[in-house]
Amino acid sequence: MDNTHFAELSAWITEAGLAGQSETAILAGFCEREVARGLPLARALVLIDTLHPIYEGRVFRWTRAQKETTLTEYGRTDDDLSHLSRWQRSPFYRLEESGEAVLRRRLTAETETEFPVFPDLRADGVTDYMAIANRFAGAEAIGGIDCVYSSWATDAAQGFANDDIDHLCRLMPFLALAVKSASLARIAGTLVETYLGRDPGRRVLRGRIARGVAERIEAVLWFSDLRGYTRITDTAPPEEIIPLLNHYADAIISAIHEQGGDVLKLMGDGALAIFTAADRGRACDAALTAALAARHSVAAVNQRRGNKGLPITDMYLALHIGDVFYGNIGSKDRLDFTVVGPAVNEVSRIAALCRSVDQPLLVSSAFAAALGEAKSRLVSVGRYALRGVGRPQDLYTLE
Numbered sequence: 142m143d144n145t146h147f148a149e150l151s152a153w154i155t156e157a158g159l160a161g162q163s164e165t166a167i168l169a170g171f172c173e174r175e176v177a178r179g180l181p182l183a184r185a186l187v188l189i190d191t192l193h194p195i196y197e198g199r200v201f202r203w204t205r206a207q208k209e210t211t212l213t214e215y216g217r218t219d220d221d222l223s224h225l226s227r228w229q230r231s232p233f234y235r236l237e238e239s240g241e242a243v244l245r246r247r248l249t250a251e252t253e254t255e256f257p258v259f260p261d262l263r264a265d266g267v268t269d270y271m272a273i274a275n276r277f278a279g280a281e282a283i284g285g286i287d288c289v290y291s292s293w294a295t296d297a298a299q300g301f302a303n304d305d306i307d308h309l310c311r312l313m314p315f316l317a318l319a320v321k322s323a324s325l326a327r328i329a330g331t332l333v334e335t336y337l338g339r340d341p342g343r344r345v346l347r348g349r350i351a352r353g354v355a356e357r358i359e360a361v362l363w364f365s366d367l368r369g370y371t372r373i374t375d376t377a378p379p380e381e382i383i384p385l386l387n388h389y390a391d392a393i394i395s396a397i398h399e400q401g402g403d404v405l406k407l408m409g410d411g412a413l414a415i416f417t418a419a420d421r422g423r424a425c426d427a428a429l430t431a432a433l434a435a436r437h438s439v440a441a442v443n444q445r446r447g448n449k450g451l452p453i454t455d456m457y458l459a460l461h462i463g464d465v466f467y468g469n470i471g472s473k474d475r476l477d478f479t480v481v482g483p484a485v486n487e488v489s490r491i492a493a494l495c496r497s498v499d500q501p502l503l504v505s506s507a508f509a510a511a512l513g514e515a516k517s518r519l520v521s522v523g524r525y526a527l528r529g530v531g532r533p534q535d536l537y538t539l540e
Contacts, residue, residue, distance in 0.1 A: 147308065150174055151315045158319030161326065164189075164201050165210040167319050171312075172203045172210075180305055181297035183267060188233065188290040189320055192283055192328045194335055199324070230257050232272040233290040243310060245271040247300055262294060269300030273310060275317035283328060289317035338403045341478035352476055355468025359421060360480065361428045361508065362465070362488040363402065363414040365393060365435075365458040368496075370410040373452045385452060386410060388445075392438035393456060400431040405479045415480060421462065422513045428460050429512070432502060433539075459492035461505040483530075490527040491536065498522055498536075506535040 153174065157167050164187065172185050183205050190198040196214040203210045216224060228234055232244050235256075246252050246259070247269050253259040262270060272292045293309055295301050334342035367373075367389060374382055390412070394404050397414050406413040416431075418424035435456060443453040463484025469476045491503050500522060509516050519537040526533040 146178060147311065150178075150312060154312070154315040154319050158322045162319075162323065164199070164320050164323045165212055167316070167323065168201050168203050169210040171316055172205075173208075176205060181295045181301070182293065183265075183296040184294045186292045187316070187320055189324050190286050190288075191324060191331075192286070193331055201320075227257070232256050232258070232270075232292065233274070236272060236274040236290070237288075242274050242276075243271065243306075245269070245301075245306065266296040267294045268296055268298060270294045271301065271306060271309065273313050275313050277321070283325065286321065286324065286328075289313075289320055291316070337478050338405050339398070340403045341405065345478060349478075350469065350476070352469050352471065352473060355466040355470070355481075357464055358417060358467050359462065359464050360467070360484075361416040361421075361424045362461045362463065362480070362484055363397065363416070363428055363431070363458065364411070364461075364488040364492040365456050366409075366411040366492065368455040368457055368501075370454065373454060377452050381451065385446075385454075388442050389439060389454065389456070392442050393435045396431045396435035396438055399434065400427040402428065402431055413479070413485075415465075415467075421511045422515075425460075425462060425508055425512045426515055428508075429504075429515070429518075432458055432460065436501070455501060457492055457495035458502045459488050459495065459504070460502075460508050461488035461491060462508045462511050463487065487527060487530055490530060494525060494527070494536065498525075500538045502538050503536045504538070506537070509535075509537045 150171070154167065154171060157170060162170075168185065168187055172182055176182055185203045187201045188198060191214075193214075195216065197217040198215055200213045200215065201210055202213070232246075236242070236244055246255065248259055248263045248267055253263045259270070270292065271294075272290065274288055274290055276288045277286070291313060293301075295305075330342065330346060332342075333345050336342075337345060373385065377385070386409075389410075390407065393412060397404055397412075400416070401418075402414045402416045404412055404414045416424045416428045418427065435458070439456050443455070446453050461484060463482070465480040465482040465484050467480050469478055470481060471477050487505065491505060495501065495503055503522065504512075504519065509519050512519070518540055520540045522536050522538050524533050524535050
């Protein structure tokens with residue numbers, strides 16, 4: 142590879158990274174340009190760890206035959222022994238253990254037994270294989286992102302030329318840095334949405350981080366918690382509490398998200414969520430639909446846990462609609478993106494009444510009125526004074 146081509150391709154990789162192109166687009170663009178230049182590339186793979194509550198890393202694959210790049214997200218090796226075993230028998234793990242940067246093998250009958258991936262590659266006609274590890278220096282790694290691994294394979298009869306190997310090694314630091322940049326941007330989005338909620342996370346990434354910056358919105362408010370949670374925590378073994386919370390949170394939060402709601406806070410066994418829509422009736426209908434779905438999901442969780450002899454519980458839920466302030470609240474060092482206002486206090490007070498009136502679901506009179514025709518699905522449970530709220534109001538439950 143001459144210096145002119147090296148300069149052009151390294152400049153393209155840099156521009157693609159600065160433009161925020163995805164990892165799949167960057168790898169595809171790189172491979173297509175290399176093939177056009179004359180590199181006998183049959184397939185390429187790039188692997189990088191991530192920081193995600195479910196996935197440990199992401200693999201990007203390009204093949205000349207398909208002319209496209211695919212993405213595979215893989216689970217945690219400490220949760221999946223079969224995945225851990227595959228990793229420990231891979232060329233990448235050999236690089237990790239040896240500390241070397243490059244591993245190259247010509248695939249023959251003698252070498253194909255070295256790694257489990259080699260027989261399949263040789264069966265597909267691959268003649269030459271190279272794995273590269275581009276490590277990141279420094280102790281401030283985010284999650285497990287300390288290296289980008291890549292592999293390059295050809296089906297040319299003569300394999301890679303030495304010049305091909307040299308120029309791939311020279312270009313990989315540029316490609317690794319562009320992939321790392323795209324991955325970190327994705328991680329930032331995942332983290333803020335996971336810990337703040339989907340809509341608050343997107344707002345924070347768009348720059349809504351100043352303290353006191355909040356807007357007044359109308360929202361349906363969801364406040365739920367678990368029946369008898371204190372009793373369960375007092376009697377169940379401590380190691381069972383976290384799984385219990387996770388099982389019921391999965392059931393409840395999934396139902397909220399499926400109907401477009403956003404979970405703003407998790408408070409032990411409690412959850413605060415909002416539903417917004419241009420049509421207030423639609424927002425109320427989405428919240429009620431989510432409530433029904435959550436009840437079904439909680440019932441399924443109870444059946445699974447009950448079959449195993451584990452503690453079970455149920456959900457208490459209150460729904461209300463009103464004006465709230467939505468934005469950043471807190472100190473200059475610690476902010477929370479949430480909702481505040483009298484309506485938030487009201488929905489928490491309504492939720493507290495679920496126990497005394499022995500109803501799993503209560504909705505406010507404002508919510509019932511905004512529901513429109515669907516209000517016929519509700520029945521009144523009486524008029525109640527809410528602690529800290531000026532006047533009594535009628536509360537409803539599902540018929």
